[in-house]
Amino acid sequence: MNDLVSIIVPCYNSERYIDRCIKSIISQKYKNFEVLIINDGSSDNSLQKLEHWEHLDSRIHVISQSNKGRSSARNVGLNESKGKYVTFIDSDDFVSSNYLLDLLRGLSHGEDVSMVGLTLMDSHGECIKGDRRRNRKLEIDNNKVALKKVLNQRPDVEVCGKMFLKSLFSNIKFPEGLIYEDFLVCINAICLSDTVSYIDAPDYFYIQRNDNTINRSFDLKKMDIIKVGHEVERIVCNTFPDLSVLVKSRLFAAYSNVWLQIGDDNFKESSDILWKEIIDCRNLILLKKITNKKVLIGTYLSLLGRKNYKLLYLFYKHQK
Missing domain, CATH: 3.90.550.10 (Spore Coat Polysaccharide Biosynthesis Protein SpsA; Chain A)
Known part of the structure; x- marks a missing residue:
């Protein structure tokens, strides 16, 4: 070649x-x-x-x-x-x-x-x-x-x-x-x-640079994850409808990753919007077969509520 x-x-x-x-x-x-x-x-x-x-x-x-x-x-x-x-x-x-x-x-x-x-x-x-x-x-x-x-x-x-x-x-x-x-x-x-x-x-x-767009602390631009996530879900489900649970589990992780970066009340509206997306994903994948261990743990931790989910996740991440 x-x-x-x-x-x-x-x-x-x-x-x-x-x-x-x-x-x-x-x-x-x-x-x-x-x-x-x-x-x-x-x-x-x-x-x-x-x-x-x-x-x-x-x-x-x-x-x-x-x-x-x-x-x-x-x-x-x-x-x-x-x-x-x-x-x-x-x-x-x-x-x-x-x-x-x-x-x-x-x-x-x-x-x-x-x-x-x-x-x-x-x-x-x-x-x-x-x-x-x-x-x-x-x-x-x-x-x-x-x-x-x-x-x-x-x-x-x-x-x-x-x-x-x-x-x-x-x-x-x-x-x-x-x-x-x-x-x-x-x-x-x-x-x-x-x-x-x-x-x-x-x-x-x-x-991995702390000053690049993805790794720096939360700003409103990171809400793009929702628009991107919805389009990803549309493409995957149109192509392979039986992968709906898998794509939802990946989006659960993606939305959680951005939501967990929000550290104060200045972005309460964004936090609420992302949390709703997280719960929507969780409700679809709960009790389903999830192969990603982190998503599986996160799914059940999120049942404990927003505050506990964040605290337990940060504790788990620190232990890692």
Whole structure:
């Protein structure tokens, strides 16, 4: 296989991390790729660094736009890409030298999507979660089985660490103006695919930064999870109606994760709205078979009421 792969990298104020990211990309053992880096209105020295790399390697193409968000940047990259396959790397993350080879191995039998393992790192490059020693086993599934795995977060819904047949994106765009966009796009792509592969290889290193949109403390933008969640539920249930309990259990976790970030009364209305979504999910999945242990525990803890649910969850998280 020697097909062109398009690597799309949205970049916003990543001067501290972008060199490491690009070095890991140009060190790939698979060489037939293009890198589309979309400078999304950076106000630091990111653009100067990007232009330096563009001058050094003809496979790197820098596109600048005013700050419109990660979804817009990825859509621009998709529009400009020429590869048969596409993969996404965030500018503060990095990948192993086998990243493209492993993902392409997962597509070598005609699959539409391939996935590799993700290792969670802190901003200093120290491993937080994930094991670099994996068995590199290749699993090939139909889209329904793959969807079950992703809804159970094995692996999770990030578009990073995955490679897609580019033609899938003729029917998919990243939703601009929303966060949690990966959740929606990943689920949609798998539902539209025929077969999906997963390789248990530690090829994508995700940097967990406290200042990024998802990890920072609660703000009203995080209420996007409800709009995204409802659309995910619609797509899954339209494609596989018998997975309604599984998607509800995944949404129970997603809504709970955001609700638990609300720490004071300044967001009481948002707290009430999210709690209602949590209870709606719980009422559908209660007494049903739930394979995710954390969701199972959370479902029954939520029966004790809002205050106790939060206290017991935080205690459980601290013990972990």
